[in-house]
Amino acid sequence: MYAMWRLQVALCTLSVLSLSSAGESKARSCSEARQAYTAKGFSLVNVPHQEISGEHLRVCPQGYTCCTSEMEDKLHQQSKLEFENLVKNSSHNMRTTFVSRHKKFDEFFLELLDNSEKSLNSMFTRTYGKLYMQNSEVFQDLFTELKRYYTGGNVNLEEMLNDFWSRLLERMFQLLNSQYQFTDDYLECVSKYTDQLKPFGDVPRKLKAQVTRAFIAARTFVQGLMVGREVANRVAK
Numbered sequence: 001m002y003a004m005w006r007l008q009v010a011l012c013t014l015s016v017l018s019l020s021s022a023g024e025s026k027a028r029s030c031s032e033a034r035q036a037y038t039a040k041g042f043s044l045v046n047v048p049h050q051e052i053s054g055e056h057l058r059v060c061p062q063g064y065t066c067c068t069s070e071m072e073d074k075l076h077q078q079s080k081l082e083f084e085n086l087v088k089n090s091s092h093n094m095r096t097t098f099v100s101r102h103k104k105f106d107e108f109f110l111e112l113l114d115n116s117e118k119s120l121n122s123m124f125t126r127t128y129g130k131l132y133m134q135n136s137e138v139f140q141d142l143f144t145e146l147k148r149y150y151t152g153g154n155v156n157l158e159e160m161l162n163d164f165w166s167r168l169l170e171r172m173f174q175l176l177n178s179q180y181q182f183t184d185d186y187l188e189c190v191s192k193y194t195d196q197l198k199p200f201g202d203v204p205r206k207l208k209a210q211v212t213r214a215f216i217a218a219r220t221f222v223q224g225l226m227v228g229r230e231v232a233n234r235v236a237k
Helices: 002-018 031-039 069-128 137-150 157-176 184-192 203-236
Strands: none
Touching: 069 137, 069 203, 137 157, 137 203, 157 184, 157 203
16 A cells, blocks of 8 residues: 555656646646656656646646656556565565464474374283284274364264274174174174263263364364465465
8 A cells, every 4th residue: 555655646746746727828847757757766768848738648637747658657567566565575474474373283283193193002002912903993093084184174073983982892892702703783783882881981972072172173273374374375466
């Protein structure tokens, strides 16, 4: 807006210099307009010494004026360049802030998630040994889906967590009753009664509440930073 104001000031200066009273028969001198124009760094080659008709102009007054089409074009280009630079400079800090904050938070949250997975894997390996290692893909799939949700994937958190506990129950049921063979229908029937049997106590409910609250907030925040970055980029253009 400052650049537009500067253009208006320049043109108004030329306009004021171009005004002549109704009783004047002589064209006025353009000396002041020439000084103002050259002060902006332009050549005086196309600047008249005395007022001329402005009927060919688009921005400057179309009466008697010291402004020519070439002067109009140069002032227009300068104003456009100044305005673009001002917008670019003004939006640079905003764009930089969005980009850096998004990068830092994204790295921080993914690092927390990776550390959680490594910690759980290490603890369960020490506690259950080969028994856990042979079934660790159940937990690996859980963290894969959590990452996919955080990064914008089409994942229903509640359904995904319910599926995790159902899969875990089926695996544990088979391991604890390894002397028997169970059909898929039987195992599915077992998982349907998870809420009534509550084999894991209150842990699934608490974990669901904590994970849902944390991941919804994290994904919303990081997506907001991405949108802010794109808006800032579009404004700059």
